[in-house]
Amino acid sequence: MSKLLASVLCAVLYGALVASFPVGDAPRSLSPSGTSSSIQSSSASGTLAQAATSTSSGTALPSPTVPYASDVPNYWLWNETTTTDPEPERGTLGATILGPQNIPLDKQNPDILAPPTTDSGTVGNAKWPFSLSKIQLNTGGWVRQQNVQQMPIATAMAGVNMRLEAGAIRELHWHQTAEWAYVLKGSTQITSVDQMGRNYVATVNQGDLWYFPPGIPHSLQATNDDPDGTEFLLIFPDGTFNDDDTFLLTDWLAHLPKEVIAKNFQDDIADWDDIPGSQLYIFPGVPPPDNRQPPTGPYGTVPLPFSYELSKVTPTQYSGGTVKIADSTVFNISTQIAVAEITVEPGAMRELHWHPTQNEWGFFIEGTARVTLFASSGIAQTFDYQPGDISYVPTAFGHYVENTGNTTLRFLEIFNTDVFQDVSLAQWLALTPPELVKEHLQLSDSTIAGFNRKKGFVVGPPKTSN
Numbered sequence: 060m061s062k063l064l065a066s067v068l069c070a071v072l073y074g075a076l077v078a079s080f081p082v083g084d085a086p087r088s089l090s091p092s093g094t095s096s097s098i099q100s101s102s103a104s105g106t107l108a109q110a111a112t113s114t115s116s117g118t119a120l121p122s123p124t125v126p127y128a129s130d131v132p133n134y135w136l137w138n139e140t141t142t143t144d145p146e147p148e149r150g151t152l153g154a155t156i157l158g159p160q161n162i163p164l165d166k167q168n169p170d171i172l173a174p175p176t177t178d179s180g181t182v183g184n185a186k187w188p189f190s191l192s193k194i195q196l197n198t199g200g201w202v203r204q205q206n207v208q209q210m211p212i213a214t215a216m217a218g219v220n221m222r223l224e225a226g227a228i229r230e231l232h233w234h235q236t237a238e239w240a241y242v243l244k245g246s247t248q249i250t251s252v253d254q255m256g257r258n259y260v261a262t263v264n265q266g267d268l269w270y271f272p273p274g275i276p277h278s279l280q281a282t283n284d285d286p287d288g289t290e291f292l293l294i295f296p297d298g299t300f301n302d303d304d305t306f307l308l309t310d311w312l313a314h315l316p317k318e319v320i321a322k323n324f325q326d327d328i329a330d331w332d333d334i335p336g337s338q339l340y341i342f343p344g345v346p347p348p349d350n351r352q353p354p355t356g357p358y359g360t361v362p363l364p365f366s367y368e369l370s371k372v373t374p375t376q377y378s379g380g381t382v383k384i385a386d387s388t389v390f391n392i393s394t395q396i397a398v399a400e401i402t403v404e405p406g407a408m409r410e411l412h413w414h415p416t417q418n419e420w421g422f423f424i425e426g427t428a429r430v431t432l433f434a435s436s437g438i439a440q441t442f443d444y445q446p447g448d449i450s451y452v453p454t455a456f457g458h459y460v461e462n463t464g465n466t467t468l469r470f471l472e473i474f475n476t477d478v479f480q481d482v483s484l485a486q487w488l489a490l491t492p493p494e495l496v497k498e499h500l501q502l503s504d505s506t507i508a509g510f511n512r513k514k515g516f517v518v519g520p521p522k523t524s525n
Contacts, residue, residue: 139464145162146172175431177431182212182434182439183211184212186442186443189203189449190447191209198343199223199341201221202219202222205449214299215298216296217298220291221291221293221341222290223288224343227280227341229280231277231278232276233277234306238270238271238277239268239294240294242266243265243291243292245289245290246265246284246289247263247280253272257356257358258361259353261365266400269367270365280346283346294396310338361392364392381402383400384479385400386476397417397473397476397478398471398472398474399479400471401460401471402467403462405467406520411459412459412483412484413456413457415454417476420450420474421444421451421460425470426462427444428462429443430442430444430452432457485510486511486512489512490512
């Protein structure tokens with residue numbers, strides 16, 4: 060018994076000592092000559108020895124049918140604040156790289172190069188930096204995209220990142236899928252006419268949204284509210300979407316006999332002598348006034364606005380950050396895409412959760428993060444994210460989003476659904492009969508009683524005992 064007690068004390072002291080060291084230093088500087096597996100076995104043996112002890116209610120715990128989970132720390136080993144050279148080593152596991160190494164890339168992916176010991180198997184690549192997407196350069200702007208060609212796991216949604224100089228126009232066009240957008244910088248003026256002949260014009264500002272249903276024609280133009288123009292994120296609820304397959308006004312007319320065009324518009328064929336012979340896609344234009352009005356039509360304007368001022372929504376504050384949600388309950392026209400805009404303070408995390416029927420396409424705007432995806436069947440994998448990175452979480456995969464930096468993390472959770480939904484692990488356990496939770500997890504009555512019966516969404520750093 061004295062040996063077992065000594066083992067328990069060693070494991071506890073080791074865990075406390077690791078927590079007091081900076082990120083990136085603890086695993087190497089504190090790893091003893093013994094292996095991490097020896098620490099795990101000591102911790103497990105000590106915990107197994109406690110199986111016969113009593114809880115605060117005096118009920119004896121049963122012997123476990125499987126070993127207890129390890130207490131070995133699994134922090135990220137480096138981040139932007141550390142000077143540690145990235146190596147595939149965690150404790151006594153792994154070894155240094157002797158061949159060529161892309162050090163800047165490895166520094167961005169500590170949990171890929173040196174995975175937590177809790178990771179097991181692979182879930183497929185759930186990270187894609189927009190920086191690796193080929194950019195199409197045009198006069199007046201550029202565009203790049205991500206679809207299943209870049210990230211095969213992302214079957215439900217695809218993303219496009221577009222930049223327009225002040226006045227530049229993304230030409231009149233339409234898609235087979237819906238289009239949803241979030242303005243990253245500047246202001247974008249949108250125009251549209253629906254299938255009933257009702258029109259719409261609006262200027263969409265930074266942090267605001269627009270949405271066009273499938274097949275509805277529209278245009279996008281940068282105002283000069285910002286001298287640099289505008290940049291925005293587009294989401295399409297189809298992982299195979301390709302922006303090259305867009306239906307463009309100039310492309311269509313360039314492939315029609317001019318006598319057909321003249322007959323359709325009841326014009327002289329000479330009126331169409333100067334139309335473009337190929338698509339324009341993005342081209343320079345005159346910056347529009349923010350208050351431009353659409354032509355007066357016989358059928359009026361659309362009954363449901365195609366834009367939504369998310370930037371003016373007051374975020375809900377939680378212990379570790381904030382959340383703003385926009386789905387069809389508030390942005391009524393957006394029946395295929397919902398979004399949560401989330402901030403996470405240093406040391407905090409988006410709580411453990413999953414989305415019951417929706418895939419999640421994520422986009423990181425500020426700060427750095429790590430996310431572990433749990434895919435069931437003992438499979439889990441951790442990824443690291445920086446600004447401009449795309450994440451993807453398949454339906455029902457358990458996950459969290461942890462701030463790994465010293466600044467506020469801001470990101471978007473985007474879903475192919477009409478209404479935002481998630482299931483909180485803490486709330487689930489808090490609202491489950493406590494006796495059942497105790498039989499699963501061997502937790503004390505006081506621990507279970509402390510679970511939050513409301514969703515925490517973004518939770519702050521853990522409580523520390525004195």
